[in-house]
Amino acid sequence: MEYAADDTLLKFPEGTYRLNTGPNTHIELDEYDALGLVGENSNVTFKFTSGTDGYKDIDVTNIGNFVYENIDWDITANDCAPGFAVRARDHLHIENLAVRGRQDKNGGFTLQPGIANASGEGYIKNFSATDGCEIGSVERNGVLVASGRNNGTLRFIDCHLEEFSNNGIYAAASGGPIQVEGGTFRNSEPSQLRFSGEGSYVDGATVELDISKMPREYGEQIENARGIWWETKNTTPLRSGGEIRNTDVVMRNAGPPPLEETSPNSSAGILIPSGGVTIRDSTVRMDITPRPAIHAQGPLQSDLPEPYRVVMDNVTVEGSANDWAAVQIEERPGSVIRGCEFDIGYRNGIVLAECDDSTVENTTINSRYGGGRPIVLWGTEASIDNVSTNSDNPLPDGSNGDSIYGPSPVGGGGETEPREDVLTIDSGGSQVEYTVAASEGIEKSTANGASIEDSDTISRSVAVGRTGENDPDSYILSGELVVLDIEGDATVTLGGRRVEPNGYFDNVVTVNGEDSRSEYTLATSGVLNKTGANGATVDNNDTVRGSTAVGEVNDDVDSYKFSGELVVLDVSSGVNVTLNGRQIDPNDYFDNVVTIDGSDSHAEYTLTTSGVLNKTGANGATVDTNDTVSETTASGQVHGGIDSYKFVGEITDYNISGSADVLVNGKPI
Template identity: 30%
Template sequence: MQRNEGTGTSNNARDAGSFSVDRRSYLKLAGSAAGAAGLLSGTAAAAVERRGIRFNKTVNMVRDAGCDPNGNEPCDAEIRNAADDYTLLKFPPGEYKLTEKNYIGDKTNVGFVGEGDVRFTVPSNLNEKVLVVDDGTGLLFENIDLDLRASGATPGLHFGASDNLEIHDIEYIGQGIHPNSDPRGEGDGNPQVTNAFSPIVRSEDGNGTITNVVAKNDGRMGAYNSGDGRVGVWIGISHKGTIRLRNCQFEGFPNNGLYCSRTGGVVQVEGGVFRNNDITQVRLSSDGSYVEDAIISADLDNSDSPNPEDTLNTRGVRFEAGRFGFGGAQVRDCDISIVSTTNSNGAVVVGSDGADHTVKNSRISVEEDGIRGFYAAAPTGYGSRDPPPEPHTATVVDTSITGGSNGVEAIRIDQRDDSVVADCCINQTGTDRDGVKMYNSPSNVVKNSTIDVPGQQVLSPGCRVTTRNLSASGSCPVPNKAAGDSLPRELSIVSNSGRFRYQLTVSGDLGKSTARGATIDPNDTISGSTATGQGGDGGVDSYGFSGEITQMDVDGDVTVYLDDEVIPQDKYLGNVLSFYGTGSSAEYTFSVSGELSGYEGLNGPDTISGSSATGSVSSGRDRYAFAGEVTDISADGDVDIYLNGNEVTSAELLPNVLEFDGQGQYTSYEFSVSGNLTGYRGINGPDRINGLSASGGVGSGRDIYAFSGEITNIELSGAINVYLNDELIRTGSDHTLKIDGKGSYTTYEFSVSGELDGYKAINGADDIDGSSATGNVGTGRDIYTMGGNIERASLNNRAQIDIDRSAGTISVRGTGDYVSYRLVVSGDIYPERGIGYGDEISGNRASGVVTTGVDTYRYTGDIVEATMDEDVSLTVSR
């Protein structure tokens, strides 16, 4: 049960799986029905069901298919080869390079799932649908991001199925700007640029569900490219079923955010944010289609595009169907606003090739001059296109239109018989602004509405309009219209008396908000993630943001609200950490990376020293304000911990995560760290924590630990993948090569057949060059990770051990001192020459002594150990 710190109430949001912690990217799936912990924990042969789609086989794309999770080698062929009927492709955390268009067709129940922080990367200037999966049935794509930060890259994703299309949790990372696209079509550019996302349901009875797809494209405005510019979502005539787009976000596309009007299939947009796209934010047409409960906005003052001043037309919603004649789509319960723009012909627009459409129970605001809240053009067709089929009615009901726009009308409807404006509220504060104008549109009605405008309430040139029950004054509901209204957290600065000034910085996105009745003041400026502003007596400035507040300075008598909670200015530092007692005494200690202060409830046993605190709580709560991040924490006893109002565990707050991912064969491990250590997930029977060390074993599952400080030692007995903070640091095919100094100075050199990297204690005296290394040890230990086998090696102390894999020999050369040695291999070892008294072979081991001369052995397999007296040892372990 999660406690809401601001109100003292509780809810089950975290129990339902909606809670996540940014630094735990492998919990990214926590919001889904199954949750990250339950994702495909069975064997590759076990049948699983995900999002209603059944898979009989799973493929680990690293272990089984051979993809490179570090993004160095292409993964195109591996994906194409692994995708098959009833097969789920699992991608462990990492980056996977795609370099070309990959087509996978005619598959039944094929899935692609990222397990943690997974992204596809592309090379510079790639302008292709990088993954096309179509012409089958049953398709899942979930929790895999598309990274388009390579210069000039404009990749897209294309997913089609006759039924059971399930697409979830995708983020497009970066800006999709084709290098040859020109604003407003100037110059020699205007290439056809790949659309970001193309979903299709090909059967009339088929369904598709798309949730949490985010693309903040922030592209080049004016690059409509005569219709060939980059689109956010394209759904065209091939779509015949029903697609639901839920809680998606598309921003900054030069050729429509959602372009879903040229289809006879159904497109239902539920929730989400669609902002600052050129041409239109959301474009629909067909019967049964709608956009509902969405935030739709043109606010170019808060655009991250490189050239918002070149925008062509920032309409909110547009209804049109080209030459196809579809009609019947609706806008329902939406917040639509034109806050700041260079060009727009309306917040909601019905094109000349649009048939009948409806807007209801929505809130529309227009602040720029000469722009209508609703405009239905005459249904005459466009260019050579025929007029759309009847009916042509435009219906606007239960809708408010507000704002300070000057000129023209709030609503205009041309040549559309039987249109209705009813139960609406129009309040226009600009000058020379009329209410409703119906041109040459007989049999139309305007009724039961408030129309408070400086001009005329209703105009009807060329026709007679029935009006009844109209009021000339009243207040109207206003939309959430600012950039910050769609962001998850809220900060408001409210004047108590007199003027105030402030500056604040956040770690994520930042935008102005209308929360607590705030107005959007152009004198308040945002630069990146920093806002600087001022307000007058009784004024309110509000912001929406993501992440954390990292700095806030306020001058004046104000009340500051953070997520509906009052925050004392003299104590607030960006974050609040709270410890709630549950009845019995519990002790805690923690450290943070920035400033730390007491916030509430601190008494006798609670102390702060610099950026660290210790305390105890039995009932009530101890609360601290701090800047930065929690760097260390431990709690002994029964205590509930909250960070910024969200319940967390000490494991979730520790800065590092170490994960042991079993590869099917039982492998034991042990490790030590320099800070606090706790189990996080999967810790059971054989797994033990003893102070700063832990030991355990894993087969096909995962053991996950959280800790602070650094890893001081790690030992593995077999094949296993090890991740540190989602980064793969040891693969199942890696060996660990350790050179232990026993006290006297020893030099060494070696080369391996695979990749080589330093792991611990590799310093200035040690050097890695490709797959070779040189160095020295005295009393310490140098540790490397290596792929493949030792090809050559040499240890030099009072004797010299030389290993030559190509010759299949190990030689121990005496230099005059009496030195004992021990050799262990994974295969066989037998004498070659110089073997005599005191030398012995037993199985895969050899031991002996040298003073002068050379003892030489032949061997098969791999080197496991080479030890020289008490001077030095070289060991290799998996």
């Protein structure tokens, strides 16, 4: 913006302001001590045009104190889903921002806030985006707090988010506390709120899955929804703890009309896979069979700091769901349930599995039919005091349970849902080689009977290995599965559901410039796309055309997922480059790729380079026998097709007879 400067407040009078943003046109604000954008009244709107980038259409970086207030967004244009990325050093204040319009662009986020300094604070108040996106066809975050973007405290006050396909607020990798006060979070997948950690809390919010409240015809099934996903990941150290208080969580309908056909893949009202939590003065309603209202899984991370117990104080659990358990807590010693009231329908009430030294006291557990066991102990000694029930089944005496109390829900036993982030490769006894990459992180696991082998290696978020003769291999993924390459015959499941490797990319290449700066060019023989694997940022200044990427790293990391082979790799300085987690030498690859694109035309050509030249399938090219290479000169023709060559040095001469586009490293010449 032309008038942006230090210690400046930019005021916008009443009216609508057209913003022509897009992949190459962003509003960038950085390197100021203090800056504000404020509407003078409640009738100020930024109207975005078609072709927005989806990530950083408004990009605020390295500003000491930043204020944005009383300016709404109109995103009703086609191909319009702008992203607001803002990272202040010390203080951030966003208030009264309403987003009007349904986001129809895949990838990215609506808001990505962050505070650089641990002592800093950010306030997001009255931020609403209730039209969301088309779940099932468009992938969008409502709010994303990405790994490494936030070290301070972020507080969300009276916000309202609905119908996002990649979480309402996704802040599991935040390095500082996330605090939600009031607000409504409804009908997003796979969760409405997703974070945890000391100092984090949800207070006075409404968290809901209820498709009958969607204001439009809904054709896609929400297949895998949670209310609150109390999770931490990718922080150093890992974060544990926090509170959920004075909050209503409701899980009613999870399938398309007729709404009675609920989705069996939807999860708990409150799912706790990692950090500890205190839940108090709250109500959780679960109407989806067979899912528990509250499910604390065994902590996923081996180095998770204590406490990771679960405390429930004055919590009401209700709903019509049946089967297994209303509340299930696994491997959380010292957990406490007190002053609670459970209406368990026709199923078990509380299951404590491997939770020694736990307590259930001053609690009522009633069944409408008198069936189900009020408390199930498995591998657990617990104190049970002043618990009332109308169940026909007795309370346990507090000692270790045995088979009469049912199978173990830990480690795959019992009737419990598979963990959504567990990937298992089962080759049925044969040896199969594989490459797996996640968008944020990956770690080995013994889930589903897997073995952990030293020969299976992990580099950041990429795993390369081989299945054993008897046991499968399993991994816990953070973020999304982005690369899956299987050399051989194997069954692959993610969250218990089978996935086909053909639906994923085969490789990931990473340019690591965390301690340096470098420009680079890379090209592959197949499809190429950006990814956040290995801690990478997805930047607008890095461009992809066909299967050629040109960009730069400057104290950050860039990654690309691709099929085929890496055919070109040129870097301007000595940065570290890895392919599927293994370091590679750019000197082993060609430096450039030239493409003659005659997709809609016919042309004959001759080109000469100053160095080695060879054919390649990069950028969708075919490798034809009628195109010839003699030392450093190539001759051929394109007729409704594409030819590409990888080479070292420069193009010293070329001649085109006919009509075709010629590109070097993705740029027309």
